[in-house]
Amino acid sequence: MIIVTGGSGKVGRAAVKHLMERGYDIASIDQARPAGLSNPPKPTDVNFTRADITDFGQVMAAFSGINGRVEKPVTGIVHLGAIASPGEAPDHEIFEVNTISTYNVFEAARRLGIRNVVWASSETLYGVPYQEGPAYVPVDEEITEPQWSYSLSKLMGEKMAEQFARWDKAAKIIGLRFSNVQEEKDYANFPSYQADAKTRHFNLWTYIDARDAAQAIRLALESKVTGAHVFGIANSNSVMTRGNDALLDEVFPGTPRKHKLLPNESLISIEKAKRVLGYRPEYDWKP
């Protein structure tokens, strides 16, 4: 059994669906009920338990048996529950909720011997939102420049992961630095981005389809690596029709290129995720 925290959210819904379609037994824990859950649940519904992951006791209880409704041992955790963007709460609360809940998840997993943890870090660790340009493009996992309390909470997660992985050398804790997550219905907005290079420059015109985020989560769960690792996760292309060189020259002139850019390649590097996890984005905003 795999437990997904935040399974009712945007990424969580896609991850739960994708993993269940691939035959995984999933239990979702979230403060919010998943939309469309029947009462009593149908056999095809996700096994859902309401829990507050800022409370260590609730996380321990959830990971060790989900109220006795789950008999199989928990073999992996997908941790997506969070206050998912700046502005959703005062900064100090975002920092507190995200940092404490990630600690609770890592610590409960360690105490219960669950050595397979995948969690959501964020593109904001690349310095998003950019006021000035990045140090170079495509940005990669070498860059860690949080600009917000939200991003600082994600950096705390990455730092904690390194230490938890040092305490248990057999553990795997993979942080996925997702780009801005899009569902299929969001693609209707994309044509409105094309005229103005400064509509989506904040994250270098990148995006991640929630279904590809789910693919990356599954590949991270299935990966045989040990230790703490982070991966940039975006789609292959940008949200724009105009080429990268023209966009950079207009908005962030002089930005060094790590290689000759393809016209619409993602300026968040997904090279490491492709190489190590076998990640291959399958969805594209272009019809």
Ligand SMILES: NC(=O)c1ccc[n+]([C@@H]2O[C@H](COP(=O)([O-])OP(=O)(O)OC[C@H]3O[C@@H](n4cnc5c(N)ncnc54)[C@H](O)[C@@H]3O)[C@@H](O)[C@H]2O)c1
């Ligand atoms: N959406 C994006 O563009 C984006 C980009 C990069 C990273 N991320 C990260 O990906 C993860 C998922 O994001 P999302 O877009 O699905 O967000 P979302 O807001 O749609 O979902 C987050 C879920 O977490 C749950 N949650 C919040 N606090 C909780 C608590 N204390 N206890 C239990 N559940 C709680 C919420 O009820 C919600 O269902 C988050 O960690 C977010 O920071 C998101």
